[in-house]
Amino acid sequence: MADRPVDRHDSPARPTHWAQGPPTDTVTELLRTLELTISRRLDGVLHGNYQGLTPGHGSEPGESRPYAPGDDVRRIDWNVTARTQETYIREQIADHDLTAWLVVDASATMQFGTVTNTKAQTALAATAAVGFLTARNQNRVGAVMVAGPDIHVVPPRSGKNQIRAILSTLAAPPVSDGHGKADLAGALDRVGALAKRQGFVAVISDFAGSDWTKALGRLSLRHDLLVITVHDPREYDVPPIGLVQMTDPASGRTREVRVTESVQRKFITIAAEQRTTRLDELGRTGADTIELTTDGDWLGSVVAHVQRRRTQAVRGGVLTR
Structure with missing residues:
Protein backbone atom coordinates (compact mmCIF):
# COMPACT_ATOMS: atom_id res chain seq x y z
CA MET A 1 0.00 0.00 0.00
CA ALA A 2 1.23 3.51 -0.78
CA ASP A 3 1.01 6.31 1.75
CA ARG A 4 -2.79 6.54 1.51
CA PRO A 5 -5.81 4.49 2.61
CA VAL A 6 -7.28 1.80 0.40
CA ASP A 7 -9.29 2.67 -2.69
CA ARG A 8 -12.86 3.84 -2.08
CA HIS A 9 -14.25 0.72 -3.79
CA ASP A 10 -12.94 -1.38 -0.90
CA SER A 11 -14.81 0.70 1.70
CA PRO A 12 -17.69 -0.94 3.56
CA ALA A 13 -21.28 0.16 2.98
CA ARG A 14 -22.23 2.94 5.37
CA PRO A 15 -24.70 1.96 8.10
CA THR A 16 -27.57 3.97 9.55
CA HIS A 17 -26.00 4.11 13.03
CA TRP A 18 -22.52 4.26 14.57
CA ALA A 19 -20.75 0.91 14.33
CA GLN A 20 -20.81 -1.32 17.40
CA GLY A 21 -19.25 -4.71 18.02
CA PRO A 22 -16.44 -6.38 16.03
CA PRO A 23 -15.43 -4.67 12.77
CA THR A 24 -16.04 -6.30 9.40
CA ASP A 25 -13.20 -8.12 7.62
CA THR A 26 -12.89 -5.22 5.17
CA VAL A 27 -12.52 -2.65 7.97
CA THR A 28 -10.09 -4.91 9.85
CA GLU A 29 -7.84 -5.23 6.80
CA LEU A 30 -8.03 -1.48 6.14
CA LEU A 31 -6.98 -0.63 9.70
CA ARG A 32 -4.20 -3.24 9.71
CA THR A 33 -2.76 -1.79 6.51
CA LEU A 34 -3.04 1.77 7.81
CA GLU A 35 -1.33 0.91 11.10
CA LEU A 36 1.52 -0.90 9.35
CA THR A 37 2.06 1.97 6.91
CA ILE A 38 2.06 4.58 9.66
CA SER A 39 4.34 2.59 11.99
CA ARG A 40 6.94 2.00 9.29
CA ARG A 41 6.99 5.66 8.25
CA LEU A 42 7.14 7.03 11.79
CA ASP A 43 9.82 4.56 12.90
CA GLY A 44 12.00 5.98 10.14
CA VAL A 45 11.98 9.50 11.58
CA LEU A 46 11.35 9.07 15.32
CA HIS A 47 13.83 7.47 17.68
CA GLY A 48 13.72 7.40 21.47
CA ASN A 49 12.42 10.53 23.16
CA TYR A 50 10.84 12.95 20.70
CA GLN A 51 8.63 15.98 20.44
CA GLY A 52 5.45 14.58 18.93
CA LEU A 53 1.97 15.88 18.29
CA THR A 54 1.15 16.10 21.97
CA PRO A 55 2.31 19.29 23.66
CA GLY A 56 5.85 19.47 24.96
CA HIS A 57 4.67 21.39 28.00
CA GLY A 58 2.10 20.41 30.57
CA SER A 59 0.68 21.61 33.85
CA ALA A 94 5.30 17.53 30.33
CA ASP A 95 2.25 16.03 31.98
CA HIS A 96 2.75 12.27 31.75
CA ASP A 97 -0.91 11.35 32.14
CA LEU A 98 -2.15 13.72 29.44
CA THR A 99 -5.60 13.10 28.01
CA ALA A 100 -5.86 13.68 24.27
CA TRP A 101 -9.06 14.03 22.27
CA LEU A 102 -9.71 13.42 18.58
CA VAL A 103 -12.63 15.37 17.07
CA VAL A 104 -13.39 13.89 13.65
CA ASP A 105 -15.97 14.96 11.09
CA ALA A 106 -17.58 12.03 9.21
CA SER A 107 -20.53 13.99 7.82
CA ALA A 108 -21.98 13.85 4.31
CA THR A 109 -19.65 16.53 2.90
CA MET A 110 -16.70 14.34 3.93
CA GLN A 111 -17.87 11.56 1.60
CA PHE A 112 -16.87 13.68 -1.40
CA GLY A 113 -13.83 12.77 -3.48
CA THR A 114 -12.85 13.02 -7.14
CA VAL A 115 -9.41 11.40 -7.04
CA THR A 116 -8.20 8.21 -5.36
CA ASN A 117 -9.75 8.88 -1.94
CA THR A 118 -12.72 10.62 -0.45
CA LYS A 119 -12.22 13.27 2.21
CA ALA A 120 -13.56 10.78 4.77
CA GLN A 121 -10.87 8.25 3.85
CA THR A 122 -8.15 10.88 4.10
CA ALA A 123 -9.56 11.97 7.48
CA LEU A 124 -9.54 8.34 8.66
CA ALA A 125 -5.89 8.03 7.67
CA ALA A 126 -5.01 11.29 9.43
CA THR A 127 -6.88 10.14 12.54
CA ALA A 128 -4.89 6.91 12.52
CA ALA A 129 -1.59 8.78 12.22
CA VAL A 130 -2.41 11.20 15.04
CA GLY A 131 -3.93 8.45 17.19
CA PHE A 132 -1.06 5.97 16.99
CA LEU A 133 1.51 8.74 17.40
CA THR A 134 -0.28 10.02 20.51
CA ALA A 135 -0.63 6.49 21.91
CA ARG A 136 3.15 6.10 21.77
CA ASN A 137 3.43 8.59 24.62
CA GLN A 138 1.18 6.42 26.83
CA ASN A 139 -1.51 9.10 26.77
CA ARG A 140 -5.18 8.40 27.21
CA VAL A 141 -7.07 9.11 23.99
CA GLY A 142 -10.78 9.76 23.56
CA ALA A 143 -12.80 10.69 20.49
CA VAL A 144 -15.84 12.73 19.56
CA MET A 145 -17.14 11.91 16.09
CA VAL A 146 -19.80 13.86 14.24
CA ALA A 147 -21.98 12.81 11.30
CA GLY A 148 -24.44 15.58 10.49
CA PRO A 149 -26.34 16.37 13.71
CA ASP A 150 -25.31 13.02 15.27
CA ILE A 151 -22.45 13.12 17.80
CA HIS A 152 -20.77 9.96 19.11
CA VAL A 153 -18.35 9.89 22.07
CA VAL A 154 -15.66 7.29 22.77
CA PRO A 155 -14.40 7.72 26.37
CA PRO A 156 -10.62 8.14 26.74
CA ARG A 157 -8.42 5.11 27.37
CA SER A 158 -4.76 4.32 26.75
CA GLY A 159 -3.17 1.85 24.39
CA LYS A 160 -3.23 0.97 20.71
CA ASN A 161 -6.40 -1.08 21.09
CA GLN A 162 -8.21 2.15 21.96
CA ILE A 163 -7.01 3.73 18.71
CA ARG A 164 -8.11 0.66 16.77
CA ALA A 165 -11.56 0.86 18.38
CA ILE A 166 -11.89 4.54 17.46
CA LEU A 167 -10.84 3.89 13.87
CA SER A 168 -13.20 0.93 13.57
CA THR A 169 -16.15 3.13 14.55
CA LEU A 170 -15.01 6.00 12.34
CA ALA A 171 -14.59 3.72 9.32
CA ALA A 172 -18.34 3.03 9.23
CA PRO A 173 -20.21 6.23 10.18
CA PRO A 174 -24.00 6.49 9.90
CA VAL A 175 -25.48 7.91 6.71
CA SER A 176 -25.96 11.66 7.14
CA ASP A 177 -26.82 12.70 3.56
CA GLY A 178 -29.66 15.21 3.67
CA HIS A 179 -29.74 15.27 7.47
CA GLY A 180 -28.23 18.73 7.82
CA LYS A 181 -24.82 20.30 8.38
CA ALA A 182 -22.20 18.77 10.60
CA ASP A 183 -22.62 19.86 14.21
CA LEU A 184 -18.90 20.48 14.55
CA ALA A 185 -19.50 23.25 17.09
CA GLY A 186 -21.49 20.81 19.23
CA ALA A 187 -18.68 18.25 19.03
CA LEU A 188 -16.10 20.85 20.08
CA ASP A 189 -18.23 22.00 22.99
CA ARG A 190 -18.71 18.37 24.02
CA VAL A 191 -14.95 17.98 24.31
CA GLY A 192 -14.80 21.21 26.29
CA ALA A 193 -17.32 19.79 28.75
CA LEU A 194 -15.66 16.37 29.02
CA ALA A 195 -12.01 17.47 29.22
CA LYS A 196 -11.64 18.62 32.83
CA ARG A 197 -7.87 19.20 32.64
CA GLN A 198 -5.63 20.94 30.15
CA GLY A 199 -4.79 18.56 27.32
CA PHE A 200 -4.33 18.06 23.62
CA VAL A 201 -7.14 18.19 21.03
CA ALA A 202 -6.83 17.30 17.33
CA VAL A 203 -9.72 18.39 15.10
CA ILE A 204 -10.06 16.79 11.65
CA SER A 205 -12.69 18.18 9.28
CA ASP A 206 -13.31 20.07 6.04
CA PHE A 207 -14.53 22.97 8.24
CA ALA A 208 -17.43 23.78 5.97
CA GLY A 209 -19.27 26.95 6.98
CA SER A 210 -18.27 29.05 9.98
CA ASP A 211 -20.46 27.77 12.83
CA TRP A 212 -17.41 26.18 14.46
CA THR A 213 -15.31 29.34 14.91
CA LYS A 214 -16.50 30.39 18.39
CA ALA A 215 -16.49 26.83 19.76
CA LEU A 216 -12.93 26.26 18.51
CA GLY A 217 -11.86 29.55 20.05
CA ARG A 218 -13.31 28.52 23.42
CA LEU A 219 -11.46 25.20 23.24
CA SER A 220 -8.16 26.91 22.44
CA LEU A 221 -8.25 28.88 25.68
CA ARG A 222 -7.57 25.72 27.68
CA HIS A 223 -6.08 23.11 25.35
CA ASP A 224 -3.27 22.71 22.84
CA LEU A 225 -4.93 22.41 19.44
CA LEU A 226 -3.95 20.68 16.22
CA VAL A 227 -6.29 21.36 13.31
CA ILE A 228 -6.20 19.17 10.21
CA THR A 229 -8.21 20.45 7.26
CA VAL A 230 -9.20 18.00 4.51
CA HIS A 231 -10.23 19.06 1.00
CA ASP A 232 -10.55 17.75 -2.54
CA PRO A 233 -8.97 19.55 -5.54
CA ARG A 234 -12.40 19.99 -7.15
CA GLU A 235 -13.43 22.19 -4.22
CA TYR A 236 -10.94 24.79 -5.47
CA ASP A 237 -11.42 24.45 -9.22
CA VAL A 238 -14.10 22.95 -11.47
CA PRO A 239 -13.51 22.53 -15.23
CA PRO A 240 -15.86 24.18 -17.77
CA ILE A 241 -17.66 20.94 -18.68
CA GLY A 242 -21.08 22.41 -19.47
CA LEU A 243 -24.33 21.39 -17.82
CA VAL A 244 -23.86 19.37 -14.62
CA GLN A 245 -26.10 18.35 -11.74
CA MET A 246 -24.84 19.36 -8.31
CA THR A 247 -26.12 18.18 -4.94
CA ASP A 248 -25.64 19.71 -1.51
CA PRO A 249 -24.77 16.65 0.64
CA ALA A 250 -25.98 18.28 3.85
CA SER A 251 -29.44 19.35 2.65
CA GLY A 252 -29.88 16.94 -0.26
CA ARG A 253 -30.94 19.80 -2.54
CA THR A 254 -30.03 19.38 -6.21
CA ARG A 255 -29.74 21.89 -9.04
CA GLU A 256 -28.34 22.00 -12.54
CA VAL A 257 -25.51 24.41 -13.30
CA ARG A 258 -23.92 25.23 -16.64
CA VAL A 259 -20.22 25.47 -15.90
CA THR A 260 -18.62 27.83 -18.41
CA GLU A 261 -15.17 29.41 -18.33
CA SER A 262 -16.73 32.49 -16.72
CA VAL A 263 -18.35 30.36 -14.02
CA GLN A 264 -15.05 28.53 -13.50
CA ARG A 265 -13.20 31.81 -12.90
CA LYS A 266 -15.79 32.97 -10.37
CA PHE A 267 -15.69 29.57 -8.67
CA ILE A 268 -11.90 29.68 -8.32
CA THR A 269 -12.03 33.21 -6.88
CA ILE A 270 -14.73 32.42 -4.33
CA ALA A 271 -13.07 29.14 -3.32
CA ALA A 272 -9.75 30.92 -2.75
CA GLU A 273 -11.45 33.61 -0.65
CA GLN A 274 -13.19 30.95 1.46
CA ARG A 275 -9.89 29.13 2.01
CA THR A 276 -8.18 32.35 3.10
CA THR A 277 -11.03 33.18 5.49
CA ARG A 278 -10.97 29.66 6.93
CA LEU A 279 -7.21 29.75 7.54
CA ASP A 280 -7.48 33.21 9.10
CA GLU A 281 -10.17 31.95 11.49
CA LEU A 282 -8.05 28.93 12.40
CA GLY A 283 -4.96 31.09 12.83
CA ARG A 284 -6.72 33.31 15.35
CA THR A 285 -7.18 30.32 17.66
CA GLY A 286 -3.41 29.77 17.86
CA ALA A 287 -3.80 26.17 16.69
CA ASP A 288 -1.18 24.30 14.72
CA THR A 289 -2.63 23.63 11.26
CA ILE A 290 -2.02 20.88 8.71
CA GLU A 291 -3.73 21.09 5.32
CA LEU A 292 -4.47 17.79 3.57
CA THR A 293 -5.94 17.06 0.16
CA THR A 294 -7.41 13.82 -1.14
CA ASP A 295 -4.63 13.56 -3.74
CA GLY A 296 -1.74 14.48 -1.42
CA ASP A 297 0.72 12.67 0.85
CA TRP A 298 -1.30 12.73 4.07
CA LEU A 299 1.28 10.83 6.11
CA GLY A 300 4.14 12.92 4.78
CA SER A 301 2.32 16.07 5.93
CA VAL A 302 1.87 14.66 9.45
CA VAL A 303 5.51 13.50 9.61
CA ALA A 304 6.70 16.94 8.44
CA HIS A 305 4.65 18.54 11.22
CA VAL A 306 6.21 16.21 13.82
CA GLN A 307 9.69 17.03 12.56
CA ARG A 308 8.97 20.78 12.74
CA ARG A 309 7.83 20.39 16.34
CA ARG A 310 10.93 18.40 17.11
CA THR A 311 13.13 21.16 15.65
CA GLN A 312 11.23 23.84 17.58
CA ALA A 313 11.68 21.83 20.77
CA VAL A 314 15.45 21.66 20.32
CA ARG A 315 15.80 25.35 19.42
CA GLY A 316 13.40 26.57 22.07
CA GLY A 317 14.57 24.31 24.88
CA VAL A 318 11.17 22.71 25.36
CA LEU A 319 11.29 19.49 27.34
CA THR A 320 10.51 16.45 25.20
CA ARG A 321 8.16 13.67 26.19
Whole structure:
Protein backbone atom coordinates (compact mmCIF):
# COMPACT_ATOMS: atom_id res chain seq x y z
CA MET A 1 0.00 0.00 0.00
CA ALA A 2 1.23 3.51 -0.78
CA ASP A 3 1.01 6.31 1.75
CA ARG A 4 -2.79 6.54 1.51
CA PRO A 5 -5.81 4.49 2.61
CA VAL A 6 -7.28 1.80 0.40
CA ASP A 7 -9.29 2.67 -2.69
CA ARG A 8 -12.86 3.84 -2.08
CA HIS A 9 -14.25 0.72 -3.79
CA ASP A 10 -12.94 -1.38 -0.90
CA SER A 11 -14.81 0.70 1.70
CA PRO A 12 -17.69 -0.94 3.56
CA ALA A 13 -21.28 0.16 2.98
CA ARG A 14 -22.23 2.94 5.37
CA PRO A 15 -24.70 1.96 8.10
CA THR A 16 -27.57 3.97 9.55
CA HIS A 17 -26.00 4.11 13.03
CA TRP A 18 -22.52 4.26 14.57
CA ALA A 19 -20.75 0.91 14.33
CA GLN A 20 -20.81 -1.32 17.40
CA GLY A 21 -19.25 -4.71 18.02
CA PRO A 22 -16.44 -6.38 16.03
CA PRO A 23 -15.43 -4.67 12.77
CA THR A 24 -16.04 -6.30 9.40
CA ASP A 25 -13.20 -8.12 7.62
CA THR A 26 -12.89 -5.22 5.17
CA VAL A 27 -12.52 -2.65 7.97
CA THR A 28 -10.09 -4.91 9.85
CA GLU A 29 -7.84 -5.23 6.80
CA LEU A 30 -8.03 -1.48 6.14
CA LEU A 31 -6.98 -0.63 9.70
CA ARG A 32 -4.20 -3.24 9.71
CA THR A 33 -2.76 -1.79 6.51
CA LEU A 34 -3.04 1.77 7.81
CA GLU A 35 -1.33 0.91 11.10
CA LEU A 36 1.52 -0.90 9.35
CA THR A 37 2.06 1.97 6.91
CA ILE A 38 2.06 4.58 9.66
CA SER A 39 4.34 2.59 11.99
CA ARG A 40 6.94 2.00 9.29
CA ARG A 41 6.99 5.66 8.25
CA LEU A 42 7.14 7.03 11.79
CA ASP A 43 9.82 4.56 12.90
CA GLY A 44 12.00 5.98 10.14
CA VAL A 45 11.98 9.50 11.58
CA LEU A 46 11.35 9.07 15.32
CA HIS A 47 13.83 7.47 17.68
CA GLY A 48 13.72 7.40 21.47
CA ASN A 49 12.42 10.53 23.16
CA TYR A 50 10.84 12.95 20.70
CA GLN A 51 8.63 15.98 20.44
CA GLY A 52 5.45 14.58 18.93
CA LEU A 53 1.97 15.88 18.29
CA THR A 54 1.15 16.10 21.97
CA PRO A 55 2.31 19.29 23.66
CA GLY A 56 5.85 19.47 24.96
CA HIS A 57 4.67 21.39 28.00
CA GLY A 58 2.10 20.41 30.57
CA SER A 59 0.68 21.61 33.85
CA GLU A 60 3.75 21.39 36.08
CA PRO A 61 5.85 24.60 36.28
CA GLY A 62 9.49 24.33 35.18
CA GLU A 63 12.38 26.74 34.54
CA SER A 64 12.09 30.22 33.04
CA ARG A 65 14.00 31.26 29.92
CA PRO A 66 14.16 34.38 27.69
CA TYR A 67 11.26 34.84 25.30
CA ALA A 68 11.92 33.88 21.68
CA PRO A 69 9.82 34.80 18.63
CA GLY A 70 7.10 32.20 18.18
CA ASP A 71 6.75 31.38 21.89
CA ASP A 72 3.25 31.21 23.34
CA VAL A 73 2.61 34.58 25.01
CA ARG A 74 0.25 32.83 27.44
CA ARG A 75 3.35 31.35 29.11
CA ILE A 76 5.07 34.66 29.89
CA ASP A 77 6.48 34.61 33.43
CA TRP A 78 5.41 38.05 34.60
CA ASN A 79 7.26 37.89 37.94
CA VAL A 80 10.65 37.20 36.35
CA THR A 81 9.91 39.67 33.55
CA ALA A 82 9.18 42.40 36.09
CA ARG A 83 12.41 41.70 38.02
CA THR A 84 14.73 41.52 35.02
CA GLN A 85 12.99 44.04 32.74
CA GLU A 86 13.30 41.42 29.99
CA THR A 87 10.57 39.11 28.75
CA TYR A 88 10.78 35.56 30.09
CA ILE A 89 8.51 32.58 29.62
CA ARG A 90 7.88 29.75 32.03
CA GLU A 91 8.59 26.30 30.62
CA GLN A 92 6.26 23.54 31.67
CA ILE A 93 7.21 19.98 32.48
CA ALA A 94 5.30 17.53 30.33
CA ASP A 95 2.25 16.03 31.98
CA HIS A 96 2.75 12.27 31.75
CA ASP A 97 -0.91 11.35 32.14
CA LEU A 98 -2.15 13.72 29.44
CA THR A 99 -5.60 13.10 28.01
CA ALA A 100 -5.86 13.68 24.27
CA TRP A 101 -9.06 14.03 22.27
CA LEU A 102 -9.71 13.42 18.58
CA VAL A 103 -12.63 15.37 17.07
CA VAL A 104 -13.39 13.89 13.65
CA ASP A 105 -15.97 14.96 11.09
CA ALA A 106 -17.58 12.03 9.21
CA SER A 107 -20.53 13.99 7.82
CA ALA A 108 -21.98 13.85 4.31
CA THR A 109 -19.65 16.53 2.90
CA MET A 110 -16.70 14.34 3.93
CA GLN A 111 -17.87 11.56 1.60
CA PHE A 112 -16.87 13.68 -1.40
CA GLY A 113 -13.83 12.77 -3.48
CA THR A 114 -12.85 13.02 -7.14
CA VAL A 115 -9.41 11.40 -7.04
CA THR A 116 -8.20 8.21 -5.36
CA ASN A 117 -9.75 8.88 -1.94
CA THR A 118 -12.72 10.62 -0.45
CA LYS A 119 -12.22 13.27 2.21
CA ALA A 120 -13.56 10.78 4.77
CA GLN A 121 -10.87 8.25 3.85
CA THR A 122 -8.15 10.88 4.10
CA ALA A 123 -9.56 11.97 7.48
CA LEU A 124 -9.54 8.34 8.66
CA ALA A 125 -5.89 8.03 7.67
CA ALA A 126 -5.01 11.29 9.43
CA THR A 127 -6.88 10.14 12.54
CA ALA A 128 -4.89 6.91 12.52
CA ALA A 129 -1.59 8.78 12.22
CA VAL A 130 -2.41 11.20 15.04
CA GLY A 131 -3.93 8.45 17.19
CA PHE A 132 -1.06 5.97 16.99
CA LEU A 133 1.51 8.74 17.40
CA THR A 134 -0.28 10.02 20.51
CA ALA A 135 -0.63 6.49 21.91
CA ARG A 136 3.15 6.10 21.77
CA ASN A 137 3.43 8.59 24.62
CA GLN A 138 1.18 6.42 26.83
CA ASN A 139 -1.51 9.10 26.77
CA ARG A 140 -5.18 8.40 27.21
CA VAL A 141 -7.07 9.11 23.99
CA GLY A 142 -10.78 9.76 23.56
CA ALA A 143 -12.80 10.69 20.49
CA VAL A 144 -15.84 12.73 19.56
CA MET A 145 -17.14 11.91 16.09
CA VAL A 146 -19.80 13.86 14.24
CA ALA A 147 -21.98 12.81 11.30
CA GLY A 148 -24.44 15.58 10.49
CA PRO A 149 -26.34 16.37 13.71
CA ASP A 150 -25.31 13.02 15.27
CA ILE A 151 -22.45 13.12 17.80
CA HIS A 152 -20.77 9.96 19.11
CA VAL A 153 -18.35 9.89 22.07
CA VAL A 154 -15.66 7.29 22.77
CA PRO A 155 -14.40 7.72 26.37
CA PRO A 156 -10.62 8.14 26.74
CA ARG A 157 -8.42 5.11 27.37
CA SER A 158 -4.76 4.32 26.75
CA GLY A 159 -3.17 1.85 24.39
CA LYS A 160 -3.23 0.97 20.71
CA ASN A 161 -6.40 -1.08 21.09
CA GLN A 162 -8.21 2.15 21.96
CA ILE A 163 -7.01 3.73 18.71
CA ARG A 164 -8.11 0.66 16.77
CA ALA A 165 -11.56 0.86 18.38
CA ILE A 166 -11.89 4.54 17.46
CA LEU A 167 -10.84 3.89 13.87
CA SER A 168 -13.20 0.93 13.57
CA THR A 169 -16.15 3.13 14.55
CA LEU A 170 -15.01 6.00 12.34
CA ALA A 171 -14.59 3.72 9.32
CA ALA A 172 -18.34 3.03 9.23
CA PRO A 173 -20.21 6.23 10.18
CA PRO A 174 -24.00 6.49 9.90
CA VAL A 175 -25.48 7.91 6.71
CA SER A 176 -25.96 11.66 7.14
CA ASP A 177 -26.82 12.70 3.56
CA GLY A 178 -29.66 15.21 3.67
CA HIS A 179 -29.74 15.27 7.47
CA GLY A 180 -28.23 18.73 7.82
CA LYS A 181 -24.82 20.30 8.38
CA ALA A 182 -22.20 18.77 10.60
CA ASP A 183 -22.62 19.86 14.21
CA LEU A 184 -18.90 20.48 14.55
CA ALA A 185 -19.50 23.25 17.09
CA GLY A 186 -21.49 20.81 19.23
CA ALA A 187 -18.68 18.25 19.03
CA LEU A 188 -16.10 20.85 20.08
CA ASP A 189 -18.23 22.00 22.99
CA ARG A 190 -18.71 18.37 24.02
CA VAL A 191 -14.95 17.98 24.31
CA GLY A 192 -14.80 21.21 26.29
CA ALA A 193 -17.32 19.79 28.75
CA LEU A 194 -15.66 16.37 29.02
CA ALA A 195 -12.01 17.47 29.22
CA LYS A 196 -11.64 18.62 32.83
CA ARG A 197 -7.87 19.20 32.64
CA GLN A 198 -5.63 20.94 30.15
CA GLY A 199 -4.79 18.56 27.32
CA PHE A 200 -4.33 18.06 23.62
CA VAL A 201 -7.14 18.19 21.03
CA ALA A 202 -6.83 17.30 17.33
CA VAL A 203 -9.72 18.39 15.10
CA ILE A 204 -10.06 16.79 11.65
CA SER A 205 -12.69 18.18 9.28
CA ASP A 206 -13.31 20.07 6.04
CA PHE A 207 -14.53 22.97 8.24
CA ALA A 208 -17.43 23.78 5.97
CA GLY A 209 -19.27 26.95 6.98
CA SER A 210 -18.27 29.05 9.98
CA ASP A 211 -20.46 27.77 12.83
CA TRP A 212 -17.41 26.18 14.46
CA THR A 213 -15.31 29.34 14.91
CA LYS A 214 -16.50 30.39 18.39
CA ALA A 215 -16.49 26.83 19.76
CA LEU A 216 -12.93 26.26 18.51
CA GLY A 217 -11.86 29.55 20.05
CA ARG A 218 -13.31 28.52 23.42
CA LEU A 219 -11.46 25.20 23.24
CA SER A 220 -8.16 26.91 22.44
CA LEU A 221 -8.25 28.88 25.68
CA ARG A 222 -7.57 25.72 27.68
CA HIS A 223 -6.08 23.11 25.35
CA ASP A 224 -3.27 22.71 22.84
CA LEU A 225 -4.93 22.41 19.44
CA LEU A 226 -3.95 20.68 16.22
CA VAL A 227 -6.29 21.36 13.31
CA ILE A 228 -6.20 19.17 10.21
CA THR A 229 -8.21 20.45 7.26
CA VAL A 230 -9.20 18.00 4.51
CA HIS A 231 -10.23 19.06 1.00
CA ASP A 232 -10.55 17.75 -2.54
CA PRO A 233 -8.97 19.55 -5.54
CA ARG A 234 -12.40 19.99 -7.15
CA GLU A 235 -13.43 22.19 -4.22
CA TYR A 236 -10.94 24.79 -5.47
CA ASP A 237 -11.42 24.45 -9.22
CA VAL A 238 -14.10 22.95 -11.47
CA PRO A 239 -13.51 22.53 -15.23
CA PRO A 240 -15.86 24.18 -17.77
CA ILE A 241 -17.66 20.94 -18.68
CA GLY A 242 -21.08 22.41 -19.47
CA LEU A 243 -24.33 21.39 -17.82
CA VAL A 244 -23.86 19.37 -14.62
CA GLN A 245 -26.10 18.35 -11.74
CA MET A 246 -24.84 19.36 -8.31
CA THR A 247 -26.12 18.18 -4.94
CA ASP A 248 -25.64 19.71 -1.51
CA PRO A 249 -24.77 16.65 0.64
CA ALA A 250 -25.98 18.28 3.85
CA SER A 251 -29.44 19.35 2.65
CA GLY A 252 -29.88 16.94 -0.26
CA ARG A 253 -30.94 19.80 -2.54
CA THR A 254 -30.03 19.38 -6.21
CA ARG A 255 -29.74 21.89 -9.04
CA GLU A 256 -28.34 22.00 -12.54
CA VAL A 257 -25.51 24.41 -13.30
CA ARG A 258 -23.92 25.23 -16.64
CA VAL A 259 -20.22 25.47 -15.90
CA THR A 260 -18.62 27.83 -18.41
CA GLU A 261 -15.17 29.41 -18.33
CA SER A 262 -16.73 32.49 -16.72
CA VAL A 263 -18.35 30.36 -14.02
CA GLN A 264 -15.05 28.53 -13.50
CA ARG A 265 -13.20 31.81 -12.90
CA LYS A 266 -15.79 32.97 -10.37
CA PHE A 267 -15.69 29.57 -8.67
CA ILE A 268 -11.90 29.68 -8.32
CA THR A 269 -12.03 33.21 -6.88
CA ILE A 270 -14.73 32.42 -4.33
CA ALA A 271 -13.07 29.14 -3.32
CA ALA A 272 -9.75 30.92 -2.75
CA GLU A 273 -11.45 33.61 -0.65
CA GLN A 274 -13.19 30.95 1.46
CA ARG A 275 -9.89 29.13 2.01
CA THR A 276 -8.18 32.35 3.10
CA THR A 277 -11.03 33.18 5.49
CA ARG A 278 -10.97 29.66 6.93
CA LEU A 279 -7.21 29.75 7.54
CA ASP A 280 -7.48 33.21 9.10
CA GLU A 281 -10.17 31.95 11.49
CA LEU A 282 -8.05 28.93 12.40
CA GLY A 283 -4.96 31.09 12.83
CA ARG A 284 -6.72 33.31 15.35
CA THR A 285 -7.18 30.32 17.66
CA GLY A 286 -3.41 29.77 17.86
CA ALA A 287 -3.80 26.17 16.69
CA ASP A 288 -1.18 24.30 14.72
CA THR A 289 -2.63 23.63 11.26
CA ILE A 290 -2.02 20.88 8.71
CA GLU A 291 -3.73 21.09 5.32
CA LEU A 292 -4.47 17.79 3.57
CA THR A 293 -5.94 17.06 0.16
CA THR A 294 -7.41 13.82 -1.14
CA ASP A 295 -4.63 13.56 -3.74
CA GLY A 296 -1.74 14.48 -1.42
CA ASP A 297 0.72 12.67 0.85
CA TRP A 298 -1.30 12.73 4.07
CA LEU A 299 1.28 10.83 6.11
CA GLY A 300 4.14 12.92 4.78
CA SER A 301 2.32 16.07 5.93
CA VAL A 302 1.87 14.66 9.45
CA VAL A 303 5.51 13.50 9.61
CA ALA A 304 6.70 16.94 8.44
CA HIS A 305 4.65 18.54 11.22
CA VAL A 306 6.21 16.21 13.82
CA GLN A 307 9.69 17.03 12.56
CA ARG A 308 8.97 20.78 12.74
CA ARG A 309 7.83 20.39 16.34
CA ARG A 310 10.93 18.40 17.11
CA THR A 311 13.13 21.16 15.65
CA GLN A 312 11.23 23.84 17.58
CA ALA A 313 11.68 21.83 20.77
CA VAL A 314 15.45 21.66 20.32
CA ARG A 315 15.80 25.35 19.42
CA GLY A 316 13.40 26.57 22.07
CA GLY A 317 14.57 24.31 24.88
CA VAL A 318 11.17 22.71 25.36
CA LEU A 319 11.29 19.49 27.34
CA THR A 320 10.51 16.45 25.20
CA ARG A 321 8.16 13.67 26.19
